[in-house]
Amino acid sequence: MEIRWDIFLIIAGSALVTFIPRVLPLMVLSRMNIPDWGMRWLHYVPIAVMAALIGQELLVKGNNLTPIMSNLELFAALPTFLVAIFTRSLMGTVVVGILSMMLLRYFF
Numbered sequence: 001m002e003i004r005w006d007i008f009l010i011i012a013g014s015a016l017v018t019f020i021p022r023v024l025p026l027m028v029l030s031r032m033n034i035p036d037w038g039m040r041w042l043h044y045v046p047i048a049v050m051a052a053l054i055g056q057e058l059l060v061k062g063n064n065l066t067p068i069m070s071n072l073e074l075f076a077a078l079p080t081f082l083v084a085i086f087t088r089s090l091m092g093t094v095v096v097g098i099l100s101m102m103l104l105r106y107f108f
Helices: 005-030 036-043 045-059 072-087 090-107
Strands: none
Touching: 036 045, 045 072, 072 090
C-alpha cells in the first residue's frame, strides 16, 4: 500500500488543529489558581452548551422555527427529559427517547 504524502499531511494537520484547542487551555489553566467566582461560572458552561445544542435541534428546522403542534421531536423530548431528570440513567434516557420518537412517528 502506497502512502500519499498529501493525505498524510491533511490527517496530521487535522490532528494538530484538533489537539491544540483541547490541550493548550488545559496546560495553561492547570498552572493557574482560578478564583471561586470563575469556577462557579465554568460550572455552567457544559449545561449552556448542551442546552444550545438541544434547543436548536428541537426548535429549528432549516433556518425556521418549527411550529409546536407539528414538532414530533419536541413531544418525544418531554418524556425523555423527565426520565433523564428522575432516573439519571443514560441507558433509560436513550431507550425512552427512541421509543417515544418511534411511537410518535408510527401514530402521527
